[in-house]
Amino acid sequence: MKIILVVILLVFGLSACAKADDSIENDFDELGNLVSDVKERIQSLRKKVKEELRSKCGKNKCSKKSCGDGWVSYNGNCYFFDNAQACNYEEARAFCKQRESVLLYVQDEAENAFIVGMLGRLKSTRSWWMGLNDQQSEGYWKWTDTSAPANFIKWNQGQPDGSTKQNCVVYSIHQANRWHDADCHTKYSVICKQEMAKKAKINQGY
Incomplete structure (x- = not known):
């Protein structure tokens, strides 16, 4: 009888661990998706900024209006x-x-x-x-x-x-x-x- 109880507890324990691992993996997957989404948004924003600058500056590059370090x-x-x-x-x-x-x-x-x-x-x-x-x-x-x-x-x-x-x-x-x-x-x-x-x-x- 004791052996059966031990086996049952082990089964339930392993099951709980498996569910915890699945939960952690899901969290990492969601985090990875969020990071990818943020990167895509940043790239998209950079592209829009460049397009906006090109439309305002024409064929020439926009002038840099600041001096360098030490100037x-x-x-x-x-x-x-x-x-x-x-x-x-x-x-x-x-x-x-x-x-x-x-x-x-x-x-x-x-x-x-x-x-x-x-x-x-x-x-x-x-x-x-x-x-x-x-x-x-x-x-x-x-x-x-x-x-x-x-x-x-x-x-x-x-x-x-x-x-x-x-x-x-x-x-x-x-x-x-x-x-x-x-x-x-x-x-x-x-x-x-x-x-x-x-x-x-x-x-x-x-």
């Missing part, structure tokens, strides 16, 4: 302030070119005020190169990488004063970050500039 955005342009190393003027140009940008050029008072404000926060121990020079013709100042004449200039009082010995321009930390001519071979920090419109063309492969 600062201001008035439709991106700026990179490198205070980690010191470069002479040509090294500074090469540094910016490697980052698909140019050595800083300044177009108006508002942009200059923005730059000066940024330099005040960075508290560099070195002055900062900009892309202004009169290397080709003494006294004729132009932006190096745009070849455009300098329609806006913000010299510190008494500047420029270096004649043919100082043909490049910096934001001088000794003059409250005002413009100062300098020897092009001296090593200073670097400010690069990139227009977002040009950045978008680069991203689009133009």
